[in-house]
Amino acid sequence: MSELYQKIVLDRTRYPRHAGKPAQFDAHGTGVNKLCGDKVSIYLTREGMDLHHETEGCAILTASADLMAEAAHGKDAAQIHELAAAFTSAVTTGTPNPALGELNALTPVSQFPSRIGCATLPWRALEEALQNV
Amino acid sequence: MSTTLDRYDITALREDFPILKEKVYGKDLVFLDSAASAQKPRQVIDAMTQVMTSQYANVHRGLHYMSEKASEAYEGARDKVAAFINAGSRDEIVFTRNATESINLVAYSWGRTALKPGDVVAVTQMEHHANLVPWQMLRDAHGTELRIIKITDAGEIDWDSLEDVFADGRVKLLSVTQMSNVLGTYTPVERLAKFAHEHGAKILIDGCQAIVHRKIDVRAIDADFFVFSGHKLYGPSGIGVLYAKAEILDAMPPFMGGGDMIASVSYEKSTWAKPPHRFEAGTPAIIETIGLGAAIDYVNAIGLDAIAAHEAALTDHALAVLPNIEGLRVLGSAQDRGGVFSFVMKDAHAHDIATLLDRQGIAVRAGHHCAEPLMGRLGVTSTARASFALYTTPEEIDALAKGLERIRKIFA
Numbered sequence: 001m002s003e004l005y006q007k008i009v010l011d012r013t014r015y016p017r018h019a020g021k022p023a024q025f026d027a028h029g030t031g032v033n034k035l036c037g038d039k040v041s042i043y044l045t046r047e048g049m050d051l052h053h054e055t056e057g058c059a060i061l062t063a064s065a066d067l068m069a070e071a072a073h074g075k076d077a078a079q080i081h082e083l084a085a086a087f088t089s090a091v092t093t094g095t096p097n098p099a100l101g102e103l104n105a106l107t108p109v110s111q112f113p114s115r116i117g118c119a120t121l122p123w124r125a126l127e128e129a130l131q132n133v
Numbered sequence: 134m135s136t137t138l139d140r141y142d143i144t145a146l147r148e149d150f151p152i153l154k155e156k157v158y159g160k161d162l163v164f165l166d167s168a169a170s171a172q173k174p175r176q177v178i179d180a181m182t183q184v185m186t187s188q189y190a191n192v193h194r195g196l197h198y199m200s201e202k203a204s205e206a207y208e209g210a211r212d213k214v215a216a217f218i219n220a221g222s223r224d225e226i227v228f229t230r231n232a233t234e235s236i237n238l239v240a241y242s243w244g245r246t247a248l249k250p251g252d253v254v255a256v257t258q259m260e261h262h263a264n265l266v267p268w269q270m271l272r273d274a275h276g277t278e279l280r281i282i283k284i285t286d287a288g289e290i291d292w293d294s295l296e297d298v299f300a301d302g303r304v305k306l307l308s309v310t311q312m313s314n315v316l317g318t319y320t321p322v323e324r325l326a327k328f329a330h331e332h333g334a335k336i337l338i339d340g341c342q343a344i345v346h347r348k349i350d351v352r353a354i355d356a357d358f359f360v361f362s363g364h365k366l367y368g369p370s371g372i373g374v375l376y377a378k379a380e381i382l383d384a385m386p387p388f389m390g391g392g393d394m395i396a397s398v399s400y401e402k403s404t405w406a407k408p409p410h411r412f413e414a415g416t417p418a419i420i421e422t423i424g425l426g427a428a429i430d431y432v433n434a435i436g437l438d439a440i441a442a443h444e445a446a447l448t449d450h451a452l453a454v455l456p457n458i459e460g461l462r463v464l465g466s467a468q469d470r471g472g473v474f475s476f477v478m479k480d481a482h483a484h485d486i487a488t489l490l491d492r493q494g495i496a497v498r499a500g501h502h503c504a505e506p507l508m509g510r511l512g513v514t515s516t517a518r519a520s521f522a523l524y525t526t527p528e529e530i531d532a533l534a535k536g537l538e539r540i541r542k543i544f545a
Contacts, residue, residue, distance in 0.1 A: 002489060002492050004488070005543055010544065035500065036499065036515060037500060037501045037514055038484070056514055058485045059482055059544075060485070115488055
């Protein structure tokens with residue numbers, strides 16, 4: 001019915017690999033979508049840039065948070081900012097970017113303007129976590 | 134109406150709403166979001182266009198022909214509203230921007246003068262934010278107390294909780310919805326008004342949802358305040374109504390100062406006009422008010438009884454069809470309910486449901502429906518909501534069910 005709800009997105013929603021609050025972490029950031037009430041918390045462990053998330057929201061939000069945790073793994077803050085900018089651009093314009101890998105599964109969200117915020121919310125929470133490190 | 138309605142001619146009625154012919158992503162528009170805002174019939178659109186093309190000027194000011202014509206039409210809408218809700222007098226009808234503004238007007242003007250610090254305002258757990266936040270603001274600014282009356286799991290007012298809240302005799306206002314915008318529950322407003330009055334309290338009724346579906350008689354209810362918005366009643370946005378009993382309005386100070394609300398003005402002081410104009414500072418929404426008048430004419434021509442019967446059949450149909458979808462749960466099961474259905478689906482989030490329905494041309498709302506605390510009470514964070522109007526067809530409900538079935542399979 002829609003290229004947005006393809007296998008990668010549905011799979012990550014059903015079986016997120018990086019969900020849950022870790023016992024220990026160095027910083028965390030949160031994002032709330034005032035429009036719909038969706039919430040996400042990102043927990044960051046500095047060693048290896050290990051990320052976990054807790055999401056309360058739709059499939060797009062959960063898949064985006066989970067794929068983000070993987071894409072950011074092992075990167076430094078500067079690289080993550082770059083990735084965040086590339087991701088935001090891809091989901092806004094709908095143009096996939098080879099540098100984004102599996103995150104490109106979310107680029108069709110560009111056709112659903114009211115949902116772009118769901119995809120970018122985890123990234124905003126991550127930016128906040130990085131500021132709290 | 135294009136025809137005289139011997140029976141409810143849904144095909145003819147739908148012809149009155151130009152937007153219903155629009156295609157969405159190449160598909161027929163199935164508009165199931167009328168509880169948020171209803172579509173407009175040609176009669177309303179034409180009335181508004183006609184004001185602007187042939188009888189527009191500012192109201193209550195000019196001594197010229199156009200101003201007189203516009204004032205006549207504007208004040209004529211007040212008569213229509215008064216008759217529509219059976220107010221005792223046209224002077225009990227105050228035009229506002231919407232029901233939200235009407236409640237804020239009451240909270241600000243009546244709340245800060247008629248209520249003393251320590252007096253209690255009571256609302257229910259199923260209020261729209263518009264009937265909660267103004268009372269929180271009044272509490273914080275004026276020292277009143279705000280109490281919340283519980284609802285049952287079925288989504289009805291918990292009468293034990295109501296009695297508890299009133300037990301110490303401090304409640305001075307019961308502010309309550311007549312129909313929940315989330316659960317579709319109708320509240321027993323006449324019984325509630327009697328209860329409030331017996332306990333020395335006034336009652337404000339948020340009639341936004343109910344007025345679209347049921348005949349309202351503010352005198353039979355014995356409502357002290359009754360508020361609604363034009364845009365849900367097939368009228369334009371930007372126009373709302375506050376009804377209040379004459380003696381209450383008479384004692385209320387202005388909400389806003391400016392032109393049109395004064396009796397006399399000097400540099401030192403001013404005196405206020407009588408209600409309703411005391412509460413209508415500045416140039417009002419002239420075109421929208423006349424549009425609301427046209428919407429009332431339109432609804433009256435069909436008849437609210439006929440509309441109610443049609444919508445009752447739609448509600449029964451939805452209650453028969455929706456629960457058959459595996460994993461779908463309709464929230465609330467009130468005995469007296471109307472065509473507003475909130476639901477959740479196993480594994481599929483409300484926003485995903487809304488997006489996937491949208492691509493099938495079906496418009497529903499998803500989210501907390503401006504009733505965030507109620508979501509917590511119901512144990513959900515958001516729901517999808519389908520709501521019906523006079524132009525909704527059983528086939529559209531079937532299309533919704535079919536669409537939901539497809540979504541269920543995607544997330545299964």
